[in-house]
Amino acid sequence: MLTVHTQSFAHGVHPEELKEQTVGLPVARLPFVDRYVLPLSQHAGAPSEPVVQVGDQVQRGDVLARPGGFVSTTLHSPVTGRVRALAPRKHPNGQMVAAFEIEADPFATQQLPRREPLDWAAMELDAFVEQVQRAGLVGLGGAAFPTHVKYRLPEGRRCEHLVINGCECEPYLTCDHRLMLERPAAVIRGIEIVSRLLGADHSTIGVELNKPDAIDALRAACHGRTDITVTGLAVKYPQGAEKMLIKALFDREVPAGKLPLDLGMIVNNVQTMAGIADYFDDGKPLIERMITVAGPGIERPANLVVPIGTSVRAVLEYCGLRAETRQVVMGGPMMGQALASLDAPVLKGTSGLLAFTEAAIHHDVEYACVRCGNCLEACSNLLNPQKLARLARGGRLDELEQACVNDCMECGACTYACPSGVPIVHLIRTAKATLRRRKGSR
Amino acid sequence: MQELATATVIMGGLGAFFGIGLAVAHRFLRVAEDPRLEVVCDQLPGSNCGACGQAGCRAFAETLLQGVNKPSRCSVASPDIVEAIAAFLGVDPGREERRVARLHCAGGLGAARQVAAYEGYASCSAAHLVGGGGKGCAWGCLGLADCDHACDFDAITMNAERLPVVNVDTCTACGDCVTACPRDLFEILPIGHALLVQCKAPLEGEAARAVCRVACDGCGRCAADAAPGLIRMDNNLPIVDYSAGGPARANATHRCPTGAIRWVPGGQFEAAPAPTLTGDHLD
Numbered sequence: 267m268l269t270v271h272t273q274s275f276a277h278g279v280h281p282e283e284l285k286e287q288t289v290g291l292p293v294a295r296l297p298f299v300d301r302y303v304l305p306l307s308q309h310a311g312a313p314s315e316p317v318v319q320v321g322d323q324v325q326r327g328d329v330l331a332r333p334g335g336f337v338s339t340t341l342h343s344p345v346t347g348r349v350r351a352l353a354p355r356k357h358p359n360g361q362m363v364a365a366f367e368i369e370a371d372p373f374a375t376q377q378l379p380r381r382e383p384l385d386w387a388a389m390e391l392d393a394f395v396e397q398v399q400r401a402g403l404v405g406l407g408g409a410a411f412p413t414h415v416k417y418r419l420p421e422g423r424r425c426e427h428l429v430i431n432g433c434e435c436e437p438y439l440t441c442d443h444r445l446m447l448e449r450p451a452a453v454i455r456g457i458e459i460v461s462r463l464l465g466a467d468h469s470t471i472g473v474e475l476n477k478p479d480a481i482d483a484l485r486a487a488c489h490g491r492t493d494i495t496v497t498g499l500a501v502k503y504p505q506g507a508e509k510m511l512i513k514a515l516f517d518r519e520v521p522a523g524k525l526p527l528d529l530g531m532i533v534n535n536v537q538t539m540a541g542i543a544d545y546f547d548d549g550k551p552l553i554e555r556m557i558t559v560a561g562p563g564i565e566r567p568a569n570l571v572v573p574i575g576t577s578v579r580a581v582l583e584y585c586g587l588r589a590e591t592r593q594v595v596m597g598g599p600m601m602g603q604a605l606a607s608l609d610a611p612v613l614k615g616t617s618g619l620l621a622f623t624e625a626a627i628h629h630d631v632e633y634a635c636v637r638c639g640n641c642l643e644a645c646s647n648l649l650n651p652q653k654l655a656r657l658a659r660g661g662r663l664d665e666l667e668q669a670c671v672n673d674c675m676e677c678g679a680c681t682y683a684c685p686s687g688v689p690i691v692h693l694i695r696t697a698k699a700t701l702r703r704r705k706g707s708r
Numbered sequence: 709m710q711e712l713a714t715a716t717v718i719m720g721g722l723g724a725f726f727g728i729g730l731a732v733a734h735r736f737l738r739v740a741e742d743p744r745l746e747v748v749c750d751q752l753p754g755s756n757c758g759a760c761g762q763a764g765c766r767a768f769a770e771t772l773l774q775g776v777n778k779p780s781r782c783s784v785a786s787p788d789i790v791e792a793i794a795a796f797l798g799v800d801p802g803r804e805e806r807r808v809a810r811l812h813c814a815g816g817l818g819a820a821r822q823v824a825a826y827e828g829y830a831s832c833s834a835a836h837l838v839g840g841g842g843k844g845c846a847w848g849c850l851g852l853a854d855c856d857h858a859c860d861f862d863a864i865t866m867n868a869e870r871l872p873v874v875n876v877d878t879c880t881a882c883g884d885c886v887t888a889c890p891r892d893l894f895e896i897l898p899i900g901h902a903l904l905v906q907c908k909a910p911l912e913g914e915a916a917r918a919v920c921r922v923a924c925d926g927c928g929r930c931a932a933d934a935a936p937g938l939i940r941m942d943n944n945l946p947i948v949d950y951s952a953g954g955p956a957r958a959n960a961t962h963r964c965p966t967g968a969i970r971w972v973p974g975g976q977f978e979a980a981p982a983p984t985l986t987g988d989h990l991d
Contacts, residue, residue, distance in 0.1 A: 360838070607824070
């Protein structure tokens with residue numbers, strides 16, 4: 267019964283885990299603040315289209331914006347209050363983007379209006395996909411890809427296997443771990459709903475072996491069920507990437523340019539599963555999410571449930587932001603982005619906020635590449651990162667495309683492994699952005 | 709002696725055979741090319757910059773011979789060369805106005821508010837990706853010299869404010885800086901269009917002045933003061949349209965509270981060169 271894979275995917279790196287700060291902390295709630303900023307584009311794909319006007323009163327959970335296309339999703343109000351503005355606001359990526367500003371009603375109870383559970387068992391797949399889009403759910407692991415898009419199966423495709431990602435391979439982050447520990451039943455419930463409606467034969471939850479208690483909790487929650495397996499995996503980064511997870515669990519490779527669905531699989535994060543359960547059982551759309559607030563710049567590290575749209579500053583101040591903090595990173599330390607402004611809001615795809623002091627920041631002095639090959643050993647997509655970096659620096663875009671630059675998922679393992687401090691991922695990302703711009707202008 | 713004769717006959721025969729072949733090919737497969745093409749190509753600068761809208765200098769020369777373009781369409785060639793080509797071809801040199809690259813931002817280090825320090829790879833497009841660099845303004849010049857590196861004519865230098873200074877004499881309006889800038893701040897404009905809006909932030913009032921001392925705050929005074937129709941306000945920014953309005957005069961800039969719209973007959977900024985950043989030419 268107890269199957270322990272010590273196998274994993276090929277290559278990858280072993281960053282220090284640094285999870286001890288928050289791993290033992292039960293999830294708490296961030297108190298409501300008075301102002302929320304909700305960009306219309308928090309997900310991959312088309313921005314949402316506003317449906318409420320400035321000045322309107324909104325209830326917690328009300329729809330603010332409807333999907334602007336199929337690859338787009340719904341945006342809900344995280345609080346009861348008034349729409350103060352629909353204007354450009356700071357996005358964590360540094361751009362000013364159209365966003366709703368909601369002023370919370372200080373006298374509201376902020377109770378979510380009670381809704382009848384949805385009769386999902388009787389649903390057709392199309393109706394289910396539409397409901398998931400209505401829930402505003404996106405991949406909560408960080409990529410923020412609208413979840414319902416994965417569930418629309420093309421003609422003749424079948425999802426045989428639902429794969430659930432509980433790896434949480436980024437250092438510092440522990441919110442998925444706490445979720446599996448505290449709400450394993452919600453995760454299993456979400457899997458039950460999704461796998462039934464997709465017609466999946468089997469579901470596998472992949473959890474890294476540094477979370478034995480989470481594995482136990484999930485196994486206890488699905489005790490006696492034969493259609494759900496919980497598999498422990500060797501600890502390695504980037505195991506949470508869907509292609510790596512599939513390789514680790516089943517020793518099968520998703521070919522470049524293909525999707526897991528081409529192997530009959532769909533990969534979802536554990537938080538997304540809990541989000542499905544919350545929507546279908548309690549009628550709660552995606553209006554808040556769990557994040558980890560940690561790092562040496564934080565006095566009281568925490569795992570928090572934060573309403574989407576809360577400003578980063580409010581979250582950090584609640585957790586005691588030290589004056590010595592010099593850098594705040596949104597997401598994990600490997601793939602996350604340093605923020606230029608603390609006024610940016612927490613988005614649907616935000617998995618953590620990390621504050622670093624001067625001592626904890628690694629100021630890279632860049633040396634010439636010594637062709638040591640560490641980055642090749644690190645790259646789990648089996649690319650040649652030093653070559654990509656060299657071509658990117660030279661602006662040789664056609665050669666970059668030939669060297670499969672678009673297969674790079676920017677996990678950061680190569681930069682982590684580089685002894686010369688070459689900003690490999692940053693170079694690759696820049697070149698990919700230039701490629702996208704060139705494609706757009708043609 | 710015999711071997712020598714055989715070799716001579718064989719080699720001579722082969723030579724005669726291929727010679728006749730080439731002569732026949734020359735006679736019957738000949739492509740008539742205007743002899744003037746070579747001459748014009750030699751006179752053109754040969755930088756293949758593409759500013760004229762053609763694939764290169766030779767393609768441009770072909771359009772000259774066809775009479776599609778006027779010689780002055782080449783913005784790299786000096787007036788003397790343009791005259792010489794026109795005289796040689798016996799055509800009108802045309803009166804294309806010189807065009808140069810103009811930057812729609814004046815928010816250098818001293819003017820734009822810095823909210824963070826950017827320490828990553830020193831390139832504008834790289835900084836644009838992560839948090840948009842250290843400036844509070846999400847539209848302004850990032851100052852990391854992508855345009856300088858893209859310019860093939862050394863017409864752009866970074867000044868001490870970390871703003872690109874375009875040398876209007878050497879700028880050929882090829883448009884490489886326009887493509888290089890991740891924030892689309894460059895525009896190729898006729899040099900006579902001296903009324904420049906040096907800001908691209910669509911912010912209004914206090915919000916604009918909070919991010920930059922020389923930001924346009926969208927007050928609209930320039931539009932009111934200029935000749936009717938010359939300037940219209942769009943998304944809190946003045947748009948100067950030389951074709952639509954009356955004479956462009958400097959008085960449109962007189963009441964601008966921040967100096968975002970300026971009368972710039974020559975180069976845009978003070979040209980004191982800044983020390984080049986290190987570390988960006990490794991590998």
